[in-house]
Amino acid sequence: MNDKIRILVVDDEQKVLNVIKAYLIKEGFDVLTSSDGEEALNIFKNEQIHLIILDLMLPKISGEEVCNKIRATSSIPIIMLTAKTEEDNKIEGLAIGADDYITKPFSNRELVSRVKAIIRRTYRDNNPLAQLLVINDGDLEINIEKMIIKKQGNPVPLTSNEFKILIALLTNPGQIFSREQLVNKAFGIDYDGFDRTIDTHIKNIRQKIEENPKRPRYIISVYGMGYKFNG
Template sequence: MGKQKIILVVDDEQKILEVVRAYLEKEDYKVITALDGESALNIFKNETVHLLVLDLMLPKISGIELCNKIRARSTVPIIMLTAKSEEEDKIEGISIGADDYLTKPFSVRELVVRVGALIRRSYRNTEPLADVLVFNGGDLKVDIKKIQVIKNGNILNMTTYEFKILKALLTSPGQVLSREELVERAFGMDYDGVDRTIDTYIKNLRQKIEDNPKEPRYIITIYRMGYKFVG
């Protein structure tokens, strides 16, 4: 999975935070805790977080409101904790963007298993399949470690952001990535630009790696959905 993953656990019961932290740290996760929704939101805005364990009933900002605020800016995986067992509450948690849920009282061991499964599912494609990728008999070559792109034997002058966008596309070859997904994968959640700036980067990339930018063979536009890399 690469570098150590950071889990933000939010619950208004200190004892639960302590127990969950102990179990997750045994699995080599870094754990950050918060006792209320307001503190959790501030932490999320200022820290890199790979997964949230989020109680539904929180002071200051409710779990539902917090989930909505986070979903407005990020696709980070969320496991919702709820003391309610009614089907409507579970449906509500999933509908507002939670990826999984557990009903209190819950098994901490089960929570750890669910965290691991969701982390693996969410971050299994964080790097291209190889350090050096070659397309169409050497027409295009991308060296991930050297941060270098070669077209027809010529090293291209490429900006950091352009390379990050290309690398994000290469991470999921053949899969359509929305502008929002490209922003998050390439620049992270703290990026201040608008999604449409991705179009400018794509245009610049095509000018450099395509034989005919108006009829691209590598970076393909999927109308109203986003972009995908083929090659």
């Protein structure tokens, strides 16, 4: 992982872009901006991006569609930014793969704080890893830097949280993690979620990378103890 974290901010309001960019640059981040969904996708395809702040109400291609297209190939962290406040909209944003959701108007200090928390949880342990991990003669390919996973050459649409859990397991092959240990390893001790949600994430990961999720080859349950990676 490069020392400089690059963030893509996507919003159709130039004033919002300028303010967010100024705050993030002040915190030492490299920032790219875009005012429409089509341009945002082009930037994502051609630049090394580590996190995206994505407005939902965009011209040309909506924020939801941008998120869906990115999630089809990458687990990069995404923070949704929108004026929509209804709970259903928040749930929808998280369901399509967002890692966090902030409604306008918002505190720029809070946004920066959430960005830092996600960056810390996502990238803090990635420095020692090879950029590309190839498992079982290419059955799985994991690009750590770009957060892209392929199964037999086909992209696997893991969420950012699923990606972090998988990385925590596969970089410690054979080691058994309890749910609490896996939460701490994948997300850090400051994570505010519940350790039982690990079971749901594991189920989702198995559905995406295992030939037979009911008889997993990679993520193995150890009765009464937790999970380990076998590969």
